[in-house]
Amino acid sequence: MATTSRELQPVRRVYAVGRIVRGMVTVLAVAALVVIVGTVAEFGRIMIDDWRYGRPRTTHLIGYAGLPAERAGQPSRFIAMNLDRQVVIVALPGGDPAQAQTWQGPYLFGLHEDLTPVVLSLEDIDGDGLADLLVTIHYEQLVYLNRDGTFRLPTPEEWHRLAQERSK
Structure with a gap:
């Protein structure tokens, strides 16, 4: 049985949707990483200031x-x-x-x-x-x-x- 181009087209759409989903997941992962690193850095700065200057x-x-x-x-x-x-x-x-x-x-x-x-x-x-x-x-x-x-x-x-x- 021979495969026609009509049968291959849905596979291309699924592959394109998969790339879009992977790209969105990557963007969300990078955004989450930036938020986590920023939070940890801010917490570290506050801890260093606590050691250096105390509270108040x-x-x-x-x-x-x-x-x-x-x-x-x-x-x-x-x-x-x-x-x-x-x-x-x-x-x-x-x-x-x-x-x-x-x-x-x-x-x-x-x-x-x-x-x-x-x-x-x-x-x-x-x-x-x-x-x-x-x-x-x-x-x-x-x-x-x-x-x-x-x-x-x-x-x-x-x-x-x-x-x-x-x-x-």
């Missing part, structure tokens, strides 16, 4: 900022905390808890922002010879200027002057 996210810095209480030779201690999305900064000038200063930082909006670490550093931003406090959240920085034995946010005029100096 807390970081500290020890350094000389030119505060009057440091005259005894003791460095100041700075602590930044992310308390349920509210950034709080505590300074112990010269390490003396009796002279503690506290500043309320920004409120963080967004999913899982209660797990965002706040990083501190000291740097002379305005060139006055005193270390200013830099607060880094994600990749943005807040500057607290060192004035009169305490830290404060710059005025609009100071921001304008600082921006001009940095653009040079």
Whole structure:
């Protein structure tokens, strides 16, 4: 018995449908793999931040900022905390808890922002010879200027002057 082309055509359709189904399964498998890898990576990042910063996210810095209480030779201690999305900064000038200063930082909006670490550093931003406090959240920085034995946010005029100096 001879096979005609009419008899072979349904086989080609089944083969084409099989390729489409295999392609869809492959796309779904790759999408599932991307979701799983992303979830595992995010979980790993949170675990590393838990080990590094704890819960609530807390970081500290020890350094000389030119505060009057440091005259005894003791460095100041700075602590930044992310308390349920509210950034709080505590300074112990010269390490003396009796002279503690506290500043309320920004409120963080967004999913899982209660797990965002706040990083501190000291740097002379305005060139006055005193270390200013830099607060880094994600990749943005807040500057607290060192004035009169305490830290404060710059005025609009100071921001304008600082921006001009940095653009040079």
